[in-house]
Amino acid sequence: MTEPSAPTQEGPSPVDWARIHAADESWRKKLLGGINDAFVVPRYVKLFYDNFRGVKDWDLCEIGSGNGDMSRAILAANAGQVRRYVVSEYFAEGVEWLRKLGLDAVQADAQALPWKDAEFDASVEFDVMHHVDRPRDMARELMRVARGRVLLVESNGLSIFRKLKELTPAHRAAGERSYTPWGYRGFFEGHAGYEVTRFTLFPFLFPFKVPRPVLPALVAFNRAIEQVPLFRWTCSSVAIAVEYRRVGGTAAGPATPSGGAWREEPAEWQETYFDEAEVRKRRARMPGKLRALGLGEADRGGRVLDLCCGGGEALEALHDLGFRDLHGVDVTLSERLRADPRFQVKAGDVRKLELPDASVDFVLLLHSLHHMETVENVSLLLDEAWRVLRPGGRFGIVDFGNTLPIRLAFWVFRHDALLWTRGMRRFGRIIQSEWRFLKDYLPRWGEVEKLLYRGRWEVASRRPGLFYFKLVLGKPRG
Numbered sequence: 001m002t003e004p005s006a007p008t009q010e011g012p013s014p015v016d017w018a019r020i021h022a023a024d025e026s027w028r029k030k031l032l033g034g035i036n037d038a039f040v041v042p043r044y045v046k047l048f049y050d051n052f053r054g055v056k057d058w059d060l061c062e063i064g065s066g067n068g069d070m071s072r073a074i075l076a077a078n079a080g081q082v083r084r085y086v087v088s089e090y091f092a093e094g095v096e097w098l099r100k101l102g103l104d105a106v107q108a109d110a111q112a113l114p115w116k117d118a119e120f121d122a123s124v125e126f127d128v129m130h131h132v133d134r135p136r137d138m139a140r141e142l143m144r145v146a147r148g149r150v151l152l153v154e155s156n157g158l159s160i161f162r163k164l165k166e167l168t169p170a171h172r173a174a175g176e177r178s179y180t181p182w183g184y185r186g187f188f189e190g191h192a193g194y195e196v197t198r199f200t201l202f203p204f205l206f207p208f209k210v211p212r213p214v215l216p217a218l219v220a221f222n223r224a225i226e227q228v229p230l231f232r233w234t235c236s237s238v239a240i241a242v243e244y245r246r247v248g249g250t251a252a253g254p255a256t257p258s259g260g261a262w263r264e265e266p267a268e269w270q271e272t273y274f275d276e277a278e279v280r281k282r283r284a285r286m287p288g289k290l291r292a293l294g295l296g297e298a299d300r301g302g303r304v305l306d307l308c309c310g311g312g313e314a315l316e317a318l319h320d321l322g323f324r325d326l327h328g329v330d331v332t333l334s335e336r337l338r339a340d341p342r343f344q345v346k347a348g349d350v351r352k353l354e355l356p357d358a359s360v361d362f363v364l365l366l367h368s369l370h371h372m373e374t375v376e377n378v379s380l381l382l383d384e385a386w387r388v389l390r391p392g393g394r395f396g397i398v399d400f401g402n403t404l405p406i407r408l409a410f411w412v413f414r415h416d417a418l419l420w421t422r423g424m425r426r427f428g429r430i431i432q433s434e435w436r437f438l439k440d441y442l443p444r445w446g447e448v449e450k451l452l453y454r455g456r457w458e459v460a461s462r463r464p465g466l467f468y469f470k471l472v473l474g475k476p477r478g
Helices: 027-032 035-051 069-076 092-100 135-144 160-165 169-173 181-188 212-225 267-273 276-292 313-320 335-339 375-388 404-413 422-453
Strands: 058-063 082-089 104-107 122-126 149-155 194-204 237-246 303-307 325-330 344-347 360-366 389-399 458-463 469-474
Touching: 027 035, 035 069, 035 149, 035 194, 035 212, 035 237, 058 069, 069 082, 082 092, 092 104, 122 135, 135 149, 135 181, 135 237, 149 181, 181 194, 181 237, 181 422, 276 313, 276 389, 303 313, 303 375, 313 325, 360 375, 375 389, 375 422, 404 422
Parallel strands: 058 082, 058 122, 082 104, 122 149, 303 325, 303 360, 325 344, 360 389
Antiparallel strands: 149 237, 194 237, 389 469, 458 469
16 A cells, blocks of 8 residues: 655645635535535534444544534534544644644645555545545545545536536635546546445535525425435535455456556446346357357367456357367456366466467457556557467457447446436446446547557458447468
């Protein structure tokens, strides 16, 4: 894990927080008026204790505590859940305000926290991340200083109401930049040494300043709207609970320095991927995919290597087609596949194959190229496929590129409110888990294409599609 950075009074933010906040009135209250005390603060406190229900004597840190109104409300409701509650603020005046209230306060940049690794049971922040310049760094720091739990409340980038508020002078002065729910998830995923195991979101709050006689009606409206499916996503805020675990390395072994880590798929992805219904669908479609890659006419005596072989559906289909010299490699292997005498499979890193040069006739990579995450890892995989292929050998790939239908599909399936059927929700779980692989991969798709089509490989066949492409590359003879 990284060592904590020293606190700094200087940072990337040009916001004058000492002017925006006040010792006796938080910025939130300035903007919202009476509903801040009547509903917003109590709602945050309830959210806090609902999230940490059942815990006892925990140590917690709160990032960006402002004038301490939320911190004091949380501690006032403490019934043994919290043992130690450390708060922080970015600007020096704020730290002094907090200390005068008797709070344990330190000055800290949210993007480089001063505490040790795993110093707290959990870390929390309320409306801070959408103000910082490097939210991904902040997400990493929130995980680094905690022991598996993070709670945050943030602006909802799906809310038109929120987006319009960000155009007002007050919000612009505070440097607000709201993000979509999957954007927040992306900030937490993909950090070396951490694996997100659960990520839940709850949209709530539709607050604004109103005259006091109208306040009860606005409070009632806020309580009601967060309970209404679909419409609740118009709320201006989203509560996010993150659970994660520390990992000492990857199941694929030490990362190649130039390519970065290649990681095992998360548990929720594997649970859905290996669902019996999904396995049956893949088995039914597999023969057609293999024939499209030319394996229907290939020499049955040739050696075939399936990279990222998953549950072994391709190997089983190849066996049914008459192939017998069948090999597979994946970062993890099921006991069923390991025990199958028809195949020679091994857990390993596809970027560093334990096979001799020029020892394979056909290499397969089905729906796994994007799991390499980076262009550098794709290049390493292609180098290994080239090395183990015999001259005249073929490399068959089925995957998707950065096409408009793919971008639309991933947008839809990352929105829980749009997944109305059980099948859509099941497939949505795979898509949401896979986004950590794709968020950096898709923007660099042009570089991946160059490696596939403009390098040393010969393009034997290329079949583009709305969602998937089917590509066969050849290693020239001689």
